[in-house]
Amino acid sequence: MAEPAALRFSKMHGAGNDFVVLDLRDGRPAPDAALAAQLADRHTGVGCDQILTIEAPHDAASVASYRIWNSDGSAAGQCGNGARCVAAWLVRDGAADPDAFQMESPAGVHQVRRTPAGFAVAMGVPRWSPAQIPLAGFDGEQPAYSVEVDGAPVTFGVVSMGNPHAVVQVVEVASAPVLQLGPALQASAAFPDSVNVGFAQVISRQRIALRVFERGVGETLACGSGACAAAVVLMRAGLVERSVSVALPGGTLQIDWPHDGAEVVMSGPATFVFEGAWTP
Incomplete structure (x- = not known):
């Protein structure tokens, strides 16, 4: 029986909020709750607060989309530190313009620009009701x-x-x-x-x-x-x-x-x- 294929990942953090970043642009499925928990475990896994999956964009103007998975396997709608890590990952990958580009999260479309300290991400208009x-x-x-x-x-x-x-x-x-x-x-x-x-x-x-x-x-x-x-x-x-x-x-x-x-x-x-x- 063939051995399971290894899942490549990047470990990243934004101000200490840490992530396992997975490139799923080839269409591979997102991690289920069991895999998310294994990856996030700080003793027996990689260790992270959340898992970020980089996926194909839905909008032609975007370079990629991403989703966020909590360490318990539940899906999250937004993650600001994760957004900056995804931005840095896409720039390093060559998928995004180093200075400014657009990407998508479950919460919507985000404009990104590079700054001397990292990245600035437009996080949307707050909703109050x-x-x-x-x-x-x-x-x-x-x-x-x-x-x-x-x-x-x-x-x-x-x-x-x-x-x-x-x-x-x-x-x-x-x-x-x-x-x-x-x-x-x-x-x-x-x-x-x-x-x-x-x-x-x-x-x-x-x-x-x-x-x-x-x-x-x-x-x-x-x-x-x-x-x-x-x-x-x-x-x-x-x-x-x-x-x-x-x-x-x-x-x-x-x-x-x-x-x-x-x-x-x-x-x-x-x-x-x-x-x-x-x-x-």
């Missing part, structure tokens, strides 16, 4: 929402960046109850599709500190869409400027949102770690 998150139990859009979690009220902002985010403002991220409140909010009936939970501290009008408990993953060193979500929630509340740096445990991202109707632009690094082959 409860139905778009989705957030249950609220008919209309509000500046902030409150639900009861473990017998106590929790107040947060919500936004969709192609995936759902709840943003909890805290006095100090270092002592924020990330590992307790993160999974509790995810399990709340208010979030029927679960949610990414960000804990944001305003350091100044130009800088935010952030920790994120991601849906299907847990706390990560960085979350690009989470940085966008925290920034726009705080911008809309008038607490920070329209251009802010977001300090995450794994590094710093730059978020720009010129006005409410504009796309959010996220800038930051994308790093290659190593290449390998996985044999099932």
Whole structure:
């Protein structure tokens, strides 16, 4: 019997948020939940927060499309750090113009440009209505929402960046109850599709500190869409400027949102770690 073909991969990270990148442009199937869990395991696999599959584009103007798979095998709608890693991978592969190009994610089409620090990706226009998150139990859009979690009220902002985010403002991220409140909010009936939970501290009008408990993953060193979500929630509340740096445990991202109707632009690094082959 022939041995199974090895699956080539690239290990990458964006500000510490790490990925296994698979080139599936030849039409091979995406990893199922079992393979995703094997690849993501940090003791017996490659180790990653999420798996990125690079696939053929749907739009002729795009160089490629990509999908995102959490370490538990579930699909994700968006990943900002992953978007920059896909961009860097496509440039290294020769598939994309080194300076500017278009690619697609499950959340839509993204314009990409190279910057001195890495890549800037247009992440789309934020969506605010409860139905778009989705957030249950609220008919209309509000500046902030409150639900009861473990017998106590929790107040947060919500936004969709192609995936759902709840943003909890805290006095100090270092002592924020990330590992307790993160999974509790995810399990709340208010979030029927679960949610990414960000804990944001305003350091100044130009800088935010952030920790994120991601849906299907847990706390990560960085979350690009989470940085966008925290920034726009705080911008809309008038607490920070329209251009802010977001300090995450794994590094710093730059978020720009010129006005409410504009796309959010996220800038930051994308790093290659190593290449390998996985044999099932």
